[in-house]
Amino acid sequence: MPAPTGQPAVTEPLDLPSSVEVVVIGAGLAGLACARRLHRGDADGTRPSVVVLEAAPRVGGRIGTELVDGYRCDRGFQVLNPAYPEARRVLDLQALALQPLPGAVVVATESGPRVLGDPRRTPPALLPRVLRDAARSLGGPAEKLAFARWALGCARRRPAELLSPADQPWSQTLTEAGVDGELRRAVLEPFLSGTLAEMDGSTSRRFVELLIRSFVRGRPSVPWSGMQAIGDQLAAQIPAIRLGVEVQRLEAGSGAHRVATAAGTITARAVVVATDPATAARFTGQDEVPTRPLTTFWHTTDVPDGPDGKDGADGTGGAGSTEGAGSGLGRFGATGAIHLDGERRTPLANSVVLSASARAYAPYGKALIATTIRGLASADPTEATSEPGVRRELARIYGADTTAWELVRLHEIPRALTVMAPPLDVRRPVDLGGGLFVAGDHRDTASIQGALVSGRRAADAVFAHLGMTAPRRERIGEG
Ligand SMILES: Cc1cc2nc3c(=O)[nH]c(=O)nc-3n(C[C@H](O)[C@H](O)[C@H](O)COP(=O)(O)OP(=O)(O)OC[C@H]3O[C@@H](n4cnc5c(N)ncnc54)[C@H](O)[C@@H]3O)c2cc1C
Known part of the structure; x- marks a missing residue:
């Protein structure tokens, strides 16, 4: 078994560069995925200079683990589904030594x-x-059959097929599918309430069907040493991450942005705002996703x-x-x-x-x-x-x-x-123009998969802005 990694070291925000090509704000999974891809270089292997600024004393954002007296307490119960295609592209799942539930x-x-x-x-x-x-009970045979048909349909179809029909609250979809009895009330609704943090069935059908697809195709797991290992693995491939540096202001200039922190100001040709949705709205002027x-x-x-x-x-x-x-x-x-x-x-x-x-x-x-x-x-x-x-x-x-x-x-x-409200656009724009970019689960889906995809999309948009050709998408298992 791999040695437990423990908490990542806290680095001092020393030596902030005065100017780089790209600043990524936030070292959650979206920011890390974005910076990792940029650092691997464009189609010719040319690397833009990148620095990641993270307010917290660790990477990973909402995904993390706290060590308490020998217990590994993830920051809320959270799991990685190894069926997530982007996770299979950019993570070394074997090195994470996943422990399936x-x-x-x-x-x-x-x-x-x-x-x-x-x-x-x-x-x-x-x-x-x-x-x-x-x-035995928990729904009659008709409801159980309807549920099996719906869940297997989600698993069999490609994501594009799940996304193309009009969106609606998932409760309506289940009612239409004939899943409307005890199985739904006693099992499905409580089960999904931990994943959606709601009980009113208001979340997007598209998001819920993508989730069900992953649940049927892969076994939710945790890394041997805790969920923190996911961010740590990505961060190990990025040389310039400054922890404990909170970005206070963003100022747009002609052809460059000024990123102000208490430790100094950095000028950059491109800035990727990869923060939580509320901070992203503040920095970009976009609507806040709740x-x-x-x-x-x-x-x-x-x-x-x-x-x-x-x-x-x-x-x-x-x-x-x-x-x-x-x-x-x-x-x-x-x-x-x-x-x-x-x-x-x-x-x-x-x-x-x-x-x-x-x-x-x-x-x-x-x-x-x-x-x-x-x-x-x-x-x-x-x-x-x-x-x-x-x-x-x-x-x-x-x-x-x-x-x-x-x-x-x-x-x-x-x-x-x-919140993933219908109608859900799982490819919200990441290029806001003038060298300003945004990444995060609020651009794609509220999941590890969505955060990683948004980071890749933002990195590719940055390559284009810098006049570089984005590299091909990594193959599954290449991470
Ligand atoms: C309890 C819980 C359980 C979950 N369970 C699952 C699960 O089982 N499966 C799943 O797929 N997903 C799960 N999720 C959702 C998943 O964690 C998120 O969708 C994903 O991690 C979001 O990543 P992100 O990079 O978009 O944002 P975040 O993780 O929020 O990262 C944003 C980063 O920006 C930093 N930041 C913010 N403001 C500034 C600033 N001014 N300057 C510098 N840095 C800043 C923050 O400190 C943070 O590190 C769960 C989430 C929680 C909280």
């Missing part, structure tokens, strides 16, 4: 847990239960039976009981399956024992559990959003005694997910 979800219902999964990707411990539950908040609670508990805490999930657990809670993770927690609240009593979106899939996420003998709720816990302080309240809900959802679970870290992310 099982292709199954456990849904807490009034009549007990139901396990749903793709039999090809279900862990052996869950398979009998998946096959048994396939025939975002939605999420909160993730990271809990730990002992796993006396070893690092996996496997307690032989055999699918015989009782309804919402603590039966089988020997490992402290309930009957199915130790399988690493995502747990959902089919009754939707609280803002809880999902919960997962992440260390069951990614061993390096917790010290030996401990489990690390990520629980995400919609909204900001501190902005809406109720019983349901309090730590004890969340832990009580988790007792019901896992069928486990959670009184001894300890909070390791709380991540409140006010601008977590970029």
